[in-house]
Amino acid sequence: MFGLLSTWSDWATSLSTLSEHFPVLVVVVPMLSAPLCFLSRNGRAARGISFFALLSCLLMVIHLLGRVLDEGVVSYRLGGWPPPLGIEYRYDQINAFVALIVAFVATVVVPFGQNKKAFRVPAGRTNVIYAVYLLCTSGLLGMCVTGDLFNVYVFLEISSLSAYTLVAIGAERRAMMSAFSYLTMGTIGGLFFLIGIGMLYQMTGTLNIVDLSMRLYDVSSVRTLSVAFATLFVGVSIKLAVFPLHQWLPNAYTYAPPKVSAFLAATATKVAFYVMLRIIFTIFGRERSFEQMNLDRILLPLSIAAMFMGSIAAIYQTNIKRLLAFSSIAQIGYMTLGISLDSLTGLVGGIVHLFNHALMKGGLFLAVACILFRLGSVKIDDMRGIGRRMPWTMGAVVVLGLGLVGVPGTVGFVSKWYLVLGALERELYVVAFLTLVSSLLAVVYVWRLVEVAWFSDPKPGIRMAEVREAPLTMVVPVWALAAATIYFGIFTEHSAGVARLAAAQLFGGTP
Amino acid sequence: MNVPKHMRMREKLILRVAAKSLLPFFFLFALYVQFHGDFGPGGGFQAGVIFAAGIVLYGLIYGIEAAQAVIPRIWVEIGVAVGVLIWGGTGIWTMQSGGRYLEYGKLDPEHFVHGQHLGIMFVELGVLCTVASGMTLIFYLFAGRGR
Amino acid sequence: MSSYLGLWHYHACILLMMVGLFAVISRQHLVKKILGLTITQVSVIMFFVAMGKVRGGTAPILETMNHDAVARQAQDVVFSNPIPHVLMLTAIVVGVATNALALSFVVRIKESYGTAEEDEVLAADHAASVAESAKEHSLESEAT
Numbered sequence: 001m002f003g004l005l006s007t008w009s010d011w012a013t014s015l016s017t018l019s020e021h022f023p024v025l026v027v028v029v030p031m032l033s034a035p036l037c038f039l040s041r042n043g044r045a046a047r048g049i050s051f052f053a054l055l056s057c058l059l060m061v062i063h064l065l066g067r068v069l070d071e072g073v074v075s076y077r078l079g080g081w082p083p084p085l086g087i088e089y090r091y092d093q094i095n096a097f098v099a100l101i102v103a104f105v106a107t108v109v110v111p112f113g114q115n116k117k118a119f120r121v122p123a124g125r126t127n128v129i130y131a132v133y134l135l136c137t138s139g140l141l142g143m144c145v146t147g148d149l150f151n152v153y154v155f156l157e158i159s160s161l162s163a164y165t166l167v168a169i170g171a172e173r174r175a176m177m178s179a180f181s182y183l184t185m186g187t188i189g190g191l192f193f194l195i196g197i198g199m200l201y202q203m204t205g206t207l208n209i210v211d212l213s214m215r216l217y218d219v220s221s222v223r224t225l226s227v228a229f230a231t232l233f234v235g236v237s238i239k240l241a242v243f244p245l246h247q248w249l250p251n252a253y254t255y256a257p258p259k260v261s262a263f264l265a266a267t268a269t270k271v272a273f274y275v276m277l278r279i280i281f282t283i284f285g286r287e288r289s290f291e292q293m294n295l296d297r298i299l300l301p302l303s304i305a306a307m308f309m310g311s312i313a314a315i316y317q318t319n320i321k322r323l324l325a326f327s328s329i330a331q332i333g334y335m336t337l338g339i340s341l342d343s344l345t346g347l348v349g350g351i352v353h354l355f356n357h358a359l360m361k362g363g364l365f366l367a368v369a370c371i372l373f374r375l376g377s378v379k380i381d382d383m384r385g386i387g388r389r390m391p392w393t394m395g396a397v398v399v400l401g402l403g404l405v406g407v408p409g410t411v412g413f414v415s416k417w418y419l420v421l422g423a424l425e426r427e428l429y430v431v432a433f434l435t436l437v438s439s440l441l442a443v444v445y446v447w448r449l450v451e452v453a454w455f456s457d458p459k460p461g462i463r464m465a466e467v468r469e470a471p472l473t474m475v476v477p478v479w480a481l482a483a484a485t486i487y488f489g490i491f492t493e494h495s496a497g498v499a500r501l502a503a504a505q506l507f508g509g510t511p
Numbered sequence: 512m513n514v515p516k517h518m519r520m521r522e523k524l525i526l527r528v529a530a531k532s533l534l535p536f537f538f539l540f541a542l543y544v545q546f547h548g549d550f551g552p553g554g555g556f557q558a559g560v561i562f563a564a565g566i567v568l569y570g571l572i573y574g575i576e577a578a579q580a581v582i583p584r585i586w587v588e589i590g591v592a593v594g595v596l597i598w599g600g601t602g603i604w605t606m607q608s609g610g611r612y613l614e615y616g617k618l619d620p621e622h623f624v625h626g627q628h629l630g631i632m633f634v635e636l637g638v639l640c641t642v643a644s645g646m647t648l649i650f651y652l653f654a655g656r657g658r
Numbered sequence: 659m660s661s662y663l664g665l666w667h668y669h670a671c672i673l674l675m676m677v678g679l680f681a682v683i684s685r686q687h688l689v690k691k692i693l694g695l696t697i698t699q700v701s702v703i704m705f706f707v708a709m710g711k712v713r714g715g716t717a718p719i720l721e722t723m724n725h726d727a728v729a730r731q732a733q734d735v736v737f738s739n740p741i742p743h744v745l746m747l748t749a750i751v752v753g754v755a756t757n758a759l760a761l762s763f764v765v766r767i768k769e770s771y772g773t774a775e776e777d778e779v780l781a782a783d784h785a786a787s788v789a790e791s792a793k794e795h796s797l798e799s800e801a802t
Contacts, residue, residue, distance in 0.1 A: 021606055039589065078611065161756065164759060164763075173770045176770070180760065198709060556751065
């Protein structure tokens with residue numbers, strides 16, 4: 001299969017046999033490329049290896065998403081053991097969609113120009129960064145695609161441990177302290193998740209998610225079930241940074257290298273959101289979560305608090321990365337709002353916002369990386385007048401920022417449209433109103449960036465005349481994401497269409 | 512290090528002799544746990560930790576330089592990566608033999624159980640390699656810090 | 659009451675977990691925080707191990723490869739549930755990795771700040787940012 005292939009037809013047949021194994025190769029290829037990167041002992045080679053590994057991963061996920069949309073669920077038995085006993089990798093609309101986002105962002109971030117000053121790694125050991133990065137990607141993809149709850153925990157820890165490492169290599173010494181508090185919070189979150197898994201296993205004797213959801217039908221009202229739901233929910237909420245549990249996020253995103261912030265903001269929280277969807281809708285089911293456990297009464301106020309607190313805190317920040325981090329907390333609030341509305345339209349809004357926020361925040365953090373590369377600072381005050389010096393980068397910031405606000409024609413509008421519609425459907429007029437008001441807060445912090453960049457004179461002491469446009473390898477990925485926010489804002493059938501299918505599948509109960 | 516000479520562990524005769532005479536048993540026990548893992552409790556992780564414990568003991572008594580002279584750091588680093596590749600390679604091999612990823616039974620087309628044994632043996636070898644190297648590497652990195 | 663006493667192992671796990679979480683929250687020294695995390699991890703591991711124990715159960719190892727004998731043995735003997743124990747092997751490995759990573763952060767924090775007390779590290783960070791903004795103010799006032 002992997003040997004020397006003489007003819008085209010040989011190649012085609014072997015590719016079709018190989019395509020049977022795509023479900024597992026999506027996770028295995030980045031995981032096995034990581035030791036190769038580690039062995040290469042050369043940053044450039046490692047970058048090449050990781051780019052091609054992730055590109056092949058992306059192509060495989062696209063193929064699988066197509067297969068899922070055509071044929072329905074794709075299941076792969078690891079080790080040939082049948083599902084409830086063995087581990088099953090299971091692709092349906094929702095997780096193929098999330099895996100696509102992860103693979104896409106991971107692939108875009110790799111070729112992005114590298115700023116040596118942003119990493120504190122000994123020269124000649126940059127290959128290790130790529131090895132850790134690949135492990136993180138493979139953990140996130142594994143969390144998406146696996147159909148076994150304990151396997152989710154294992155991949156969660158693989159991705160988290162490598163994420164802590166990626167945060168800790170930030171250039172400032174504060175990066176280490178923020179990585180340490182990220183680790184503390186993340187480990188506690190993981191342990192809560194593990195206890196929840198234990199309780200579910202105790203009640204049902206299975207770890208397979210589909211099997212679990214069916215067996216939980218028989219367990220009608222046991223107190224252990226409520227406790228299991230609570231611990232799983234709290235565990236995932238810490239990983240997702242739902243409002244009162246978000247303390248680790250601002251520092252981690254601020255002091256991580258900007259490329260890493262872009263990657264984590266666009267993928268790690270999204271996968272945690274996906275796991276939350278799985279717990280709420282697939283394992284426990286909509287009825288149990290909302291009617292028995294009254295999830296909406298907890299999650300709705302928290303989401304709204306996150307939207308306001310995140311946006312208001314973002315307005316007062318002096319560091320652009322910190323501003324974007326607090327904005328992320330607000331955007332996570334929009335996603336959880338989509339769950340808590342308990343309506344199909346609202347859920348579509350939440351899922352499509354997952355996709356949209358990955359594009360917007362990924363693009364914005366990459367733009368920050370460009371600014372850091374040329375200006376050497378991420379303070380908003382130092383950026384005065386940078387718009388004329390770096391028109392392309394700052395133009396992308398404006399486009400992506402408009403997306404965060406939710407201006408029609410950008411992706412942000414699509415998700416807010418669905419969220420407001422969902423709120424109106426449930427006759428929660430106050431919630432709809434508050435969603436719109438919090439968008440106005442987003443206008444304030446985005447406008448602050450625009451005003452500083454385009455309508456202010458350079459700060460004394462900053463040699464703005466020497467600042468040039470970032471190199472092409474950095475501007476192109478940023479603009480690719482900015483263009484995507486406009487494309488998916490106008491042609492919504494790809495993002496919102498798949499999100500609608502996924503939401504319908506989740507909302508309808510067990511797949 | 513400001514430890515007086517007579518307080519250093521490498522100057523203590525009893526420790527030196529005891530450690531040196533224990534070392535072969537460490538490694539033998541590690542190998543026993545490794546290969547007994549096919550039939551009963553045991554396996555690569557435990558064996559790897561025991562193996563690394565032998566190296567750590569040697570490093571503690573004779574100094575980390577002596578341990579690194581026997582097993583250089585570069586070997587250990589390579590070992591971490593190679594172990595993962597052995598594990599993944601076994602998966603690729605099972606796929607090539609017509610099975611699913613890590614479907615060991617397909618490794619021996621005639622005998623399912625032999626295939627299982629073979630697969631588990633290779634996977635556990637990979638685990639042993641990674642765990643033993645990983646533990647040793649952690650020890651080297653922490654002990655070598657601040658010198 | 660007896661049902662509560664019969665579940666003493668779960669109560670012990672919860673107690674252990676609270677001890678660990680309390681240490682994580684209340685201690686300032688980073689190594690003590692890591693110890694607290696480890697205690698919490700151990701409590702979860704204990705929870706799983708207690709779950710897998712079946713009263714009178716033995717280690718789930720088949721003594722022979724003969725199929726009939728296997729069937730007979732499976733009828734006569736009560737086995738403990740191996741799956742929670744196996745899961746905990748993985749969780750222990752995760753715990754080892756977490757500890758190693760956390761300790762490596764602490765080593766580097768100690769190297770660059772000269773202390774491993776959280777409040778002192780945060781105070782040093784705060785002092786640095788205050789000094790930086792004071793410097794900027796003086797620069798600006800010079801310029802104007």
